Amino acid sequence: MEKVLFAHVDNPQQHRIETYLAAGGYQALPKILREYKPDDVIDLIKKSGLRGRGGAGFPAGMKWSFVPKTSPKPKYLCCNADESEPGTCKDRVLMESDPHLVVEGIIIAAYAIQAHQAFIYIRGEFVFPAARMEQAVEEAYARGYLGKNILGSGYDLDLVVHTGGGAYICGEETALLSSLEGDRGLSRIRPPFPAIEGLYGCPTVVNNVETLANVPLIVNRGVDWFRSHGTEKSPGTKIFSLSGNIKRPGNYEVDLGTPLSYIINELGGGVPDGRTLKAIIPGGSSTPLLLPHQIDTPLDFESVAQAGSMLGSGAIIVIDDGACMVWTAMKLINFYQHESCGKCTPCREGTAWLKQLINRIEDGNGRPGDIDLILDICGNIMGRTICPLGDAAVMPTESIIKLFRNEFEYHIEHKTCLVKTSYPLA
Amino acid sequence: MILSGDTIRQIKARMDRYPTRRSAILPALTAAYRQVGHLNPAIYREIARVMDVPYIEIAEAASFYTMFPKHEVGRYLIQVCHNISCSLRGADNLIAYIESKLGIALGETTSDKLFTLISVECLGGCSAAPMMQINDTYYENLTRARVDEIIAQLRTEAGQDGG
Numbered sequence: 298m299e300k301v302l303f304a305h306v307d308n309p310q311q312h313r314i315e316t317y318l319a320a321g322g323y324q325a326l327p328k329i330l331r332e333y334k335p336d337d338v339i340d341l342i343k344k345s346g347l348r349g350r351g352g353a354g355f356p357a358g359m360k361w362s363f364v365p366k367t368s369p370k371p372k373y374l375c376c377n378a379d380e381s382e383p384g385t386c387k388d389r390v391l392m393e394s395d396p397h398l399v400v401e402g403i404i405i406a407a408y409a410i411q412a413h414q415a416f417i418y419i420r421g422e423f424v425f426p427a428a429r430m431e432q433a434v435e436e437a438y439a440r441g442y443l444g445k446n447i448l449g450s451g452y453d454l455d456l457v458v459h460t461g462g463g464a465y466i467c468g469e470e471t472a473l474l475s476s477l478e479g480d481r482g483l484s485r486i487r488p489p490f491p492a493i494e495g496l497y498g499c500p501t502v503v504n505n506v507e508t509l510a511n512v513p514l515i516v517n518r519g520v521d522w523f524r525s526h527g528t529e530k531s532p533g534t535k536i537f538s539l540s541g542n543i544k545r546p547g548n549y550e551v552d553l554g555t556p557l558s559y560i561i562n563e564l565g566g567g568v569p570d571g572r573t574l575k576a577i578i579p580g581g582s583s584t585p586l587l588l589p590h591q592i593d594t595p596l597d598f599e600s601v602a603q604a605g606s607m608l609g610s611g612a613i614i615v616i617d618d619g620a621c622m623v624w625t626a627m628k629l630i631n632f633y634q635h636e637s638c639g640k641c642t643p644c645r646e647g648t649a650w651l652k653q654l655i656n657r658i659e660d661g662n663g664r665p666g667d668i669d670l671i672l673d674i675c676g677n678i679m680g681r682t683i684c685p686l687g688d689a690a691v692m693p694t695e696s697i698i699k700l701f702r703n704e705f706e707y708h709i710e711h712k713t714c715l716v717k718t719s720y721p722l723a
Numbered sequence: 724m725i726l727s728g729d730t731i732r733q734i735k736a737r738m739d740r741y742p743t744r745r746s747a748i749l750p751a752l753t754a755a756y757r758q759v760g761h762l763n764p765a766i767y768r769e770i771a772r773v774m775d776v777p778y779i780e781i782a783e784a785a786s787f788y789t790m791f792p793k794h795e796v797g798r799y800l801i802q803v804c805h806n807i808s809c810s811l812r813g814a815d816n817l818i819a820y821i822e823s824k825l826g827i828a829l830g831e832t833t834s835d836k837l838f839t840l841i842s843v844e845c846l847g848g849c850s851a852a853p854m855m856q857i858n859d860t861y862y863e864n865l866t867r868a869r870v871d872e873i874i875a876q877l878r879t880e881a882g883q884d885g886g
């Protein structure tokens with residue numbers, strides 16, 4: 298399968314601007330500035346069908362078109378490089394190995410919405426990827442791809458690399474904006490959507506790293522080429538982060554619509570010898586689980602939804618028969634409780650109650666009725682929170698209970714695991 | 724003064740790059756953390772003075788972001804990921820191994836002040852699990868042997884600098 302975003306992932310010098318230029322980099326930007334009006338860029342990306350790679354799969358061109366053209370306010374573009382959804386580790390590889398591809402995508406997107414200031418919000422722990430992006434930004438300024446009057450076009454753009462402070466919620470677009478404004482990373486009620494009222498109250502587009510990295514490729518190679526990858530409704534390729542109980546974990550780029558089984562068995566080599574597959578989290582820790590019989594599900598937004606889950610960020614977490622599912626649920630809910638920003642009650646209190654209940658079952662102190670109580674709390678969080686973090690906590694929790702209720706019942710009755718989790722350290 | 728001239732210069736340079744000075748609060752906290760190794764109210768007061776924003780805004784923001792320790796930690800802050808992908812590859816045992824190796828429990832610091840051990844949420848190294856971060860560096864695909872090697876290497880490094 299053709300690697301597109303990862304075409305140069307194995308070249309250890311690709312992060313240098315000379316290498317990027319030699320490989321045909323920064324050819325999309327001059328073409329755009331010379332031949333395309335901002336609206337033409339939006340049209341191009343709309344026609345390509347490019348959908349957001351950060352989790353929700355929202356069409357990128359359509360998002361850009363929501364930015365009001367007549368607004369006198371400044372506009373902003375934010376590249377979301379917070380990458381904190383458990384299982385997800387792909388944006389980091391893009392930033393480390395091909396940072397200029399991301400920078401070029403940011404400049405073109407910013408031009409399309411006529412922003413003169415853009416930000417890359419990188420999670421604070423990513424010291425090395427952030428250094429790579431800083432270096433790429435400096436090189437781009439030095440060559441006139443950023444700054445005043447870019448390539449003599451009259452278009453100005455400043456780009457700032459901004460690092461976070463260790464908070465999952467800051468990947469959620471409205472919390473990201475609060476954080477960028479210097480506040481605690483609290484999410485905000487939508488509407489107003491960021492495209493209308495975002496950073497500093499001004500029209501703002503937030504896009505994922507991988508989404509933006511696709512943009513120069515679409516400009517260079519055209520809509521038809523882009524659509525020759527993937528499916529009708531989910532065109533293009535996607536980087537999947539494969540992790541968990543798998544022989545060859547890693548980041549793999551394949552066409553959208555590729556069967557899950559191809560990634561798990563062909564690329565990943567299947568579960569370790571002597572183990573059997575128990576469940577798969579297909580789109581990052583926030584998505585409902587799939588069972589082994591669903592392993593042929595094509596990985597595009599529609600097919601995964603039809604199978605009862607979500608493509609999400611494309612983080613495939615493989616779980617084998619060595620895992621107790623109460624333990625699995627506990628690992629997940631402990632995370633969501635820790636990361637809830639605390640602004641709204643259903644999420645703040647709800648995740649804390651879920652954590653308490655699931656931990657007490659795991660510890661052998663579960664009581665009859667606890668399972669239904671968990672499901673009741675889930676029902677009172679779902680859809681009732683300011684941002685989707687609450688839903689993100691509920692979806693895997695409900696799904697695990699629905700699919701593996703017997704393990705929870707066993708735990709409550711026998712005060713111990715049906716399956717003893719055992720993953721030794723090599 | 725706790726903040727060095729260099730840190731203050733970094734903070735001021737950052738303030739010039741944003742439409743509002745408040746946007747430089749997180750970069751300022753980061754710069755201070757990189758210099759000092761942790762944050763505390765005395766540091767917030769200095770940042771507030773340098774940036775000319777109210778103390779409470781600095782303190783409030785700082786309290787939200789868990790990446791910055793709020794009290795002194797060892798020279799090497801070991802942060803082991805305990806989230807799902809790492810747990811499926813032995814993170815619980817990794818933590819136990821480091822605890823026994825250093826003779827401390829999670830949250831504690833060795834008596835020589837060299838190592839502090841904590842566990843953290845997903846660090847975006849899931850495909851190379853189990854993994855940990857020590858100060859600014861990621862260590863991935865960890866095994867007992869690799870952990871032994873890393874700890875020994877850091878001890879040597881510290882020894883060379885006179886502890």
Ligand SMILES: Cc1cc2nc3c(=O)[nH]c(=O)nc-3n(C[C@H](O)[C@H](O)[C@H](O)COP(=O)(O)O)c2cc1C
Pocket residue numbers: 348349350351352353354355357377378379380381382465466467468469470471503504505506508509684685686689
């Ligand atoms: C709790 C939460 C965490 C999120 N974390 C990230 C993240 O780390 N990176 C990301 O790109 N999007 C993340 N998102 C999605 C963003 O809110 C937003 O939809 C996305 O950045 C838009 O970019 P896209 O349209 O290019 O996908 C998160 C959403 C939620 C609810």
Ligand code: FES
Pocket residue numbers: 383384385804805806807808809810844845846847848849852854
């Ligand atoms: S789960 Fe450990 S780095 Fe992601």
